[in-house]
Amino acid sequence: GTVPAYARAAVLTGPKQVEIREFPLRAIGPDEILVKVEACGVCGTDVHCYNSDPFGLAPVVLGHEGTGVVIEVGKNIKMDSVGKPIVPGDRIVTSLMETSEACMIAKYNPLKANLCDDMRIYGLLPDEPDNHFNGYFGEYLIIRPGSSVFVVNDMSLELRTLIEPAAVGCHALERAKSCGATLNFRTRVIVQGCGPIGLMMLAVLRTYGINTLIAIDGNPGRLELARKMGADETLNYRDFAGIDELADAVNGMTKGVGAHFGFQVTGVPAAFSNLFKCIRRGGGICEVGHFVDGGECKINPHLDICRKEITVTGSWAYNSFEYPNAYHFLQRAERIGLPMSSLITHRFPLDQIEEAFATNIRQEGVKIMVEAGS
Amino acid sequence: GTVPAYARAAVLTGPKQVEIREFPLRAIGPDEILVKVEACGVCGTDVHCYNSDPFGLAPVVLGHEGTGVVIEVGKNIKMDSVGKPIVPGDRIVTSLMETSEACMIAKYNPLKANLCDDMRIYGLLPDEPDNHFNGYFGEYLIIRPGSSVFVVNDMSLELRTLIEPAAVGCHALERAKSCGATLNFRTRVIVQGCGPIGLMMLAVLRTYGINTLIAIDGNPGRLELARKMGADETLNYRDFAGIDELADAVNGMTKGVGAHFGFQVTGVPAAFSNLFKCIRRGGGICEVGHFVDGGECKINPHLDICRKEITVTGSWAYNSFEYPNAYHFLQRAERIGLPMSSLITHRFPLDQIEEAFATNIRQEGVKIMVEAGS
Amino acid sequence: GTVPAYARAAVLTGPKQVEIREFPLRAIGPDEILVKVEACGVCGTDVHCYNSDPFGLAPVVLGHEGTGVVIEVGKNIKMDSVGKPIVPGDRIVTSLMETSEACMIAKYNPLKANLCDDMRIYGLLPDEPDNHFNGYFGEYLIIRPGSSVFVVNDMSLELRTLIEPAAVGCHALERAKSCGATLNFRTRVIVQGCGPIGLMMLAVLRTYGINTLIAIDGNPGRLELARKMGADETLNYRDFAGIDELADAVNGMTKGVGAHFGFQVTGVPAAFSNLFKCIRRGGGICEVGHFVDGGECKINPHLDICRKEITVTGSWAYNSFEYPNAYHFLQRAERIGLPMSSLITHRFPLDQIEEAFATNIRQEGVKIMVEAGS
Amino acid sequence: GTVPAYARAAVLTGPKQVEIREFPLRAIGPDEILVKVEACGVCGTDVHCYNSDPFGLAPVVLGHEGTGVVIEVGKNIKMDSVGKPIVPGDRIVTSLMETSEACMIAKYNPLKANLCDDMRIYGLLPDEPDNHFNGYFGEYLIIRPGSSVFVVNDMSLELRTLIEPAAVGCHALERAKSCGATLNFRTRVIVQGCGPIGLMMLAVLRTYGINTLIAIDGNPGRLELARKMGADETLNYRDFAGIDELADAVNGMTKGVGAHFGFQVTGVPAAFSNLFKCIRRGGGICEVGHFVDGGECKINPHLDICRKEITVTGSWAYNSFEYPNAYHFLQRAERIGLPMSSLITHRFPLDQIEEAFATNIRQEGVKIMVEAGS
Numbered sequence A, B, C, D: 001g002t003v004p005a006y007a008r009a010a011v012l013t014g015p016k017q018v019e020i021r022e023f024p025l026r027a028i029g030p031d032e033i034l035v036k037v038e039a040c041g042v043c044g045t046d047v048h049c050y051n052s053d054p055f056g057l058a059p060v061v062l063g064h065e066g067t068g069v070v071i072e073v074g075k076n077i078k079m080d081s082v083g084k085p086i087v088p089g090d091r092i093v094t095s096l097m098e099t100s101e102a103c104m105i106a107k108y109n110p111l112k113a114n115l116c117d118d119m120r121i122y123g124l125l126p127d128e129p130d131n132h133f134n135g136y137f138g139e140y141l142i143i144r145p146g147s148s149v150f151v152v153n154d155m156s157l158e159l160r161t162l163i164e165p166a167a168v169g170c171h172a173l174e175r176a177k178s179c180g181a182t183l184n185f186r187t188r189v190i191v192q193g194c195g196p197i198g199l200m201m202l203a204v205l206r207t208y209g210i211n212t213l214i215a216i217d218g219n220p221g222r223l224e225l226a227r228k229m230g231a232d233e234t235l236n237y238r239d240f241a242g243i244d245e246l247a248d249a250v251n252g253m254t255k256g257v258g259a260h261f262g263f264q265v266t267g268v269p270a271a272f273s274n275l276f277k278c279i280r281r282g283g284g285i286c287e288v289g290h291f292v293d294g295g296e297c298k299i300n301p302h303l304d305i306c307r308k309e310i311t312v313t314g315s316w317a318y319n320s321f322e323y324p325n326a327y328h329f330l331q332r333a334e335r336i337g338l339p340m341s342s343l344i345t346h347r348f349p350l351d352q353i354e355e356a357f358a359t360n361i362r363q364e365g366v367k368i369m370v371e372a373g374s
């Protein structure tokens, strides 16, 4: 593990512009950790940034679903965020950085750091003169003071890159639980949208013991994957003339009254409107964190919310303290036979990162992984 | 207490048509109770029915916010719905009737009888050949088998007629609590809409200990009443150029981040859309039961729900088992100095019931009471 | 399906006295159902009654973990308790009978019917002149008005007899959830006591997705079964010098701080005391329904409860509305590979019921099943 | 506001030994705040330390229920713990200091910092060579980095010294809510023990809207105060032959079934055992934080917990993020007419602190306040 003087990273310099650049690899401070990146999944957010840099981050090294091996540990650091010793050679993942003192939301709402004004994670940090290795789409990552980090040595490379999206799904389940949803073995649950997060959501619910899972999507291939991730029933909305027909089909699977709960994972506002028609009185909906503002939709507050006493909640990212839950979920999911690692359908080396993005944009496969190299 | 052979009731025979009719007063069965009506409040639902008979109930004797004195108790009946003895001379109120066996919602969801297909209450039951005294806008009421009934002798006439709307407000609070809302002394809460139910909602929240209550309405007189019912701050939305300015005003009262929770009691869909702008990240909204479908409105699922992790829930009517809670609320409210009885601003005898409706339609006063007479 | 004029049932006539008697099989009423019993599990409660008739029920036909085939349906009955049609040939199970009007606990506490003064189930009803077929240790069962009944045609005989004990385990999980226990994938949970209900509890928790399950018992054979039902770790308390050593072992499996939650299923008061030492600060304990009063034990309210903010709750039986949950649990458990049917280790025909009891008393096997019929 | 070179503090040097000593008043660092103490309440914990120094803290400057005026603010500090600007002249209170990195309980349990291994508050910190002004029983207090601090200018001196005990009561209410207790207007609640925290608990519950509060104590004077703090009914346990008679009296106030919930604030283990007999099936108990280990008591897990499905929880201290809740509670309590300030029954200057302790030990009055002086 000799550390080179220079290392490479994929820098997004503007919309659709990525360059592999070489930067000097600075010495770490006493509260920092140097990590050699192994691999990182491509997220919808990455592609969203790649397409249009909507947050104005460029230049930026993207990649937040990553993992790597510890090369050097600052002398003040003895353990990871849950108290495990951390030493060179350990395999790690990272979650949120500490919130700033100035944010009034996280202050005195200990469970809401994810809603902070300045939620920060590696892979979505702007480039700085002395901090280039800020994302997992590079050969190295420097973990700065005030970060969360987790030693996960006993997990395969594939599962480690899935911890971040697993945390998104696990957080959504916790959100549903926290808003009073009745979620037990008999609950009938819809997952609307079978992209990577929707598939993860199905696996989370299956692992949680839900016995009736209904997946909705417009893509037969994705619905096939949905079955592998635990969906008992699948509905291709293109097979129905409209939402009323689709709702009828759901009713046919739910004793004529609709599902108890629905997770909306499409990111499409009209899909949110439609989902209300498939949920029974007294039921609930969770709008799961997607990262793009898709605009408005129409709902009827009286018929959709009040008269049916529907509870709707949102789920945004996750908190650092939820990473251990995602880790245990992935272990459990594999143990009950869900093929989690198979969600990673494509792999590209770092210097083919633009091809990785292009594959994601073509909606080929499920998870695209970028490997930082030998 | 001799019972006459005939008695009168106000019968709605069609839109805007009310007749005072006389019916024979039949003998009660062994599981029934004969009640001499004392008074009954006029509800928005009554006026809604009066205007257009939207549920097709006519002919019908309206009046569900009523109370009266027990004249005769069927021989099988020993106690009221909470186990108190019930005898002639007792003052009573009624809540929901039992749900039908056929409804799949209430079945095995013991807390959701209010969402039943066929929720039934006295005052919204169709006239039947042998059952005319079905609402409190008459001189008598016959309580049939399968009803809930509560002896409330130690309460003034005024408070007794307020138990039903109080139950609506108390149910909304329970709904908010059940969907994970943080409601403690420091919570900052908005009540949007200061009609009778909005004012009741303020009193409920004040009695519950909420220390910062913000009332929003467009009517200065109602905002004045809102202060009496506990509002610490009032906002007349007509004073602001639009929702952004109104939201700024709310932020100025809530440390710049918005209220923790809002109860939406206007029945106006656009008001529902707007309320999201006044609620902080991690907060919640309850759409409280009004009885008219006001149509659709627009929301942004990503910005309003997901990104802010807002929880929205609906509140519809109440359950019978919540009546004792409403009763204790009214007692407590008066004891902390809220002038609950003053909500009843007008009184009319039964044969002036159309004037009572007209007063409600003109939005004069708060609660209009119809007194069945000596 | 011709119905005989007479049929047999095993009647407990006093402590340790069981007789197979023949009774006339009366015609059913319009709200009743005639069931030909197939099989019924032996419960600890049955053996407890057999030994000493502690509730003074004799003469009584025991057997509450039973199932059978519908022979005749009263003309007023169209569907089962969740709205499925019910017809001759259907396979059914039963749960609680309706509570009496006089009980003040169930009244207006819709979720607490299980705590009623007079909770009644088939198999624990006294013999009456016209009602002999009151338990599943007979050839027939007559389901009377006011009962719950569930059509479960798509389930094996073995699983059907396990629904009742499964409902006990599922109810305990719901109790734990309802008292604020954090139960997610990462939660570390102890099940103390690996008799039939303890093993069921392990299966419930495993199916629910708990990733770290620790089973404690004093019997190596039972701990072996615990592993099959999902325990990741087993501890034989006889291997430790005392509770402090046992607690140390638990700490070694739980990052040095103790388990998040413990289900106490031994029925032994001293075990309840001990369990506190194995639970981390902020954790919880559920004392699961066993049916014998084992006496008192000592706890330290300051050290065990207050200083650690431990939450303790009790779980007693189940409610009828929880039967569907137990049904879906059993399906799910088998699908993730738990060998639920293997819990039934012995079978005896009805006329060898005393041998069935004796086998249970010798603590051989797990579940003993009595088969009623040809 | 010139700062003297030396100032005085009351130093506990060993059991029953207090000396007023003078220390040099060191310059504060850039993350520190210098506070001139105004006053501080005497807590049971202080007296406990005074009597026997059970935690081995001596030498120590006690006093944690204090308040004072800001003299100097370190240059890095711009705002208090909830984001209010903090400047010289502000009136402040303090809550918990940050937990240490090494504690595995607070780590990733954001709501449980109060259960930390090393929970630290001013007034219970050991004396250090350069840190003498560590408690409110002195003329000055230096607030160090990593502390919580709240500007509460709009509150009287008396209410400010009550924020700490109010936080204990508010935390206990939140604990009860978090363990699933049904706490609404109709809930019947017992407060057992009417010392300072018990009286505060009554005020918290009254402010929260509970309509039936039953206070139990053995001291008629305290029961008189209990009525002033909101108790509707009082029971002197000395008037009853034993727990069965006392439970009968409670039943007589609770429809024959017992109270829904009880807060146990006596610190006496036998009282904890007894309280179970006064609680209805399905109800709950909270053992509120007292600071002395009173030893063991007996309970019957089957009869007390399992068969009745009682939920028991503990409440220990509070978290910093709960201080705003306590602040709003005190405001609300006064506004509904509870004479909170009257809880302060005695005042002593700093140099009579031993007389303050002696008054507390004689159980005279309720809250004894020590004033640091002009």
Ligand SMILES: [Zn+2]
Binding pocket: A043, A044, A045, A064, A065, A164
């Ligand atoms: Zn992502």
Ligand SMILES: [Zn+2]
Binding pocket: A301, A302, A303, A306, A307, B288, B289, B290, B291, B292
């Ligand atoms: Zn509505």
Ligand SMILES: [Zn+2]
Binding pocket: B043, B044, B045, B064, B065, B164
């Ligand atoms: Zn109404």
Ligand SMILES: [Zn+2]
Binding pocket: A288, A289, A290, A291, A292, B301, B302, B303, B306, B307
């Ligand atoms: Zn979104």
Ligand SMILES: [Zn+2]
Binding pocket: C043, C044, C045, C064, C065, C164
């Ligand atoms: Zn049993």
Ligand SMILES: [Zn+2]
Binding pocket: C301, C302, C303, C306, C307, D288, D289, D290, D291, D292
């Ligand atoms: Zn204690």
Ligand SMILES: [Zn+2]
Binding pocket: D043, D044, D045, D064, D065, D164
């Ligand atoms: Zn104290």
Ligand SMILES: [Zn+2]
Binding pocket: C288, C289, C290, C291, C292, D301, D302, D303, D306, D307
């Ligand atoms: Zn028990």
